[in-house]
Amino acid sequence: MTGIAYAANGASPQGGIISFVPLILIFVIFYFLLIRPQQKKAKEHQAYLSNLKKGDSVVTSGGLHGQITGLTDTVVTLEIAENIRVKVSRQHILGSKATVTADNEAAASGKGKK
Numbered sequence: 001m002t003g004i005a006y007a008a009n010g011a012s013p014q015g016g017i018i019s020f021v022p023l024i025l026i027f028v029i030f031y032f033l034l035i036r037p038q039q040k041k042a043k044e045h046q047a048y049l050s051n052l053k054k055g056d057s058v059v060t061s062g063g064l065h066g067q068i069t070g071l072t073d074t075v076v077t078l079e080i081a082e083n084i085r086v087k088v089s090r091q092h093i094l095g096s097k098a099t100v101t102a103d104n105e106a107a108a109s110g111k112g113k114k
Helices: 002-009 013-050 097-109
Strands: 057-060 065-071 075-081 084-089 093-096
Touching (some): 065 084
Antiparallel strands (some): 057 065, 057 093
């Protein structure tokens, strides 16, 4: 019984702090490799969506390619063929045709975007 009492007093407070250093290090690595780049990409996408204008050629997340003919705060009207227009939520616009095509080709070749 006295062995348990000696073991309880043997722990130093400094040992508890040192045991959290690997967890803190892992969080810092995750932040710089995963969280920060994702936040940067989301910020760039929001800026792109806010700068859309009539006449831009875009691609939606559903794969529709079209030209913008009308804009509101939340809805984009796309002309996908002559005299065929569809309304799409602004958040579902992925990017311009050139940007999306270049990203797909880079992903297919395995080189990724730098």
